Amino acid sequence: MLANEIAALLPRMRRFARALTFHREDADDLVQIAMERALGRSGQWEPGTRLDSWIFRIIKNAWIDEVRSRTRRAELFAPEEDGEQVGDNHAAAHQQRLAVQKAISLLSEEHRLVVGLVLVDGLPYKEAAEVLEIPVGTLTSRLARAREALQQLLADDPLSNPPARKS
Structure with missing residues (x-):
């Protein structure tokens, strides 16, 4: 079943989303959006092709949509957490x-x-x-x-x- 195969890709999806967003919450939201799109458009996936490539393309496109949306709203990304820890x-x-x-x-x-x-x-x-x-x-x-x-x-x-x- 396609849903099970997509679910098996969740760890890789989260890793890729974290590489794009740099924020756990944004990455989780991006994975959720990608899962919804993939399951809703499962008929667009062609059996015999790489499911992970299809899913990563969905994530990439969802991230592009999000960045464009944030730009339009003139929102800034949260600054990096530059806390300095000492001692170990x-x-x-x-x-x-x-x-x-x-x-x-x-x-x-x-x-x-x-x-x-x-x-x-x-x-x-x-x-x-x-x-x-x-x-x-x-x-x-x-x-x-x-x-x-x-x-x-x-x-x-x-x-x-x-x-x-x-x-």
């Missing part, structure tokens, strides 16, 4: 995670999409290109530029390279 390795890992999230959020929309599909969710290039409806070569070049941009952003961010603590 968990704090350093948390700071690095925040730095990576911040760097990804500074990427262009097209770069965030390829990073989310390929680097976060691990989708093969061909499948990611199908989700984004672009040629594989375009996906490859976008991914290369996104990686370069991430490296530069992380090199410039002191949170991603905290100084060594003195004993």
